[in-house]
Amino acid sequence: MDFLEFHELAVQDDLFQTYLIRHLDADVSSVWKKERYFTREHKVVYIKSGVFVCEESSQIWKPGEYIYDMNKTIFSCEGGEVAEFDREDIICLLDQENLLSNFYLLLVEQMSGHLNFATLLFKSSPQQRIQRFLNELNQYTETPLHVDDVGVYRLSDWCYCSTNTVRAKRDQMMAAGIS
Incomplete structure (x- = not known):
């Protein structure tokens, strides 16, 4: 089962x-x-x-x-x-059922120990934090998660930046064909 x-x-x-x-x-x-x-x-x-x-x-x-x-x-x-x-095992099963993009919180919690956002705050711009966050998250997925998969408000909260910054990063990624 x-x-x-x-x-x-x-x-x-x-x-x-x-x-x-x-x-x-x-x-x-x-x-x-x-x-x-x-x-x-x-x-x-x-x-x-x-x-x-x-x-x-x-x-x-x-x-x-x-x-x-x-x-x-x-x-x-x-x-x-x-x-x-x-x-x-859960991640593999959800991935097989194409539900993984809706299960990002589990992945975020898993990787939270590897991401030191306090350090990132002083060493990178808000857009760099968003990009790094997505890159780290996508290490666990076969189908890449994008800004809209995670959510503008949640990304702004987790990456300590404004929603306008997240939207600008999303638009920049879409223009570059990364979405």
Whole structure:
């Protein structure tokens, strides 16, 4: 069974939510409802398959969601048993299903230890930071991610620059045929 088939089963299984609430102390009832699930505090993102990915200690939003522990794996549930998926396996499966461009947050969290943006702030321009960020991110993908795949607002946040700078970099890359 691949990850996406596994997900379809997990979203129907209340035991998964029960397990996470019991073991991770997630208080689902206290979570506010928002359409935009990405926040600075929780770094949560919604991807096409309906999976949520979040940092360790982030909230669980509804039955069938997954919590991403930055130090370990993705937790999920199959047939009433909790399983752990290696994140490299998940990346391969998502890549095969053409969902990888929607799974960039996992990649960002994986590579965050390799990118020292505090150093980059003093040694490069905002446009150079954006380019380096995309280059680092694309080391993990077969199909290159572009500015619009990651999002203008998220890039401006992660690269410490204005949204206008990100848009200008996007336009420059498109004009050069890189998009």
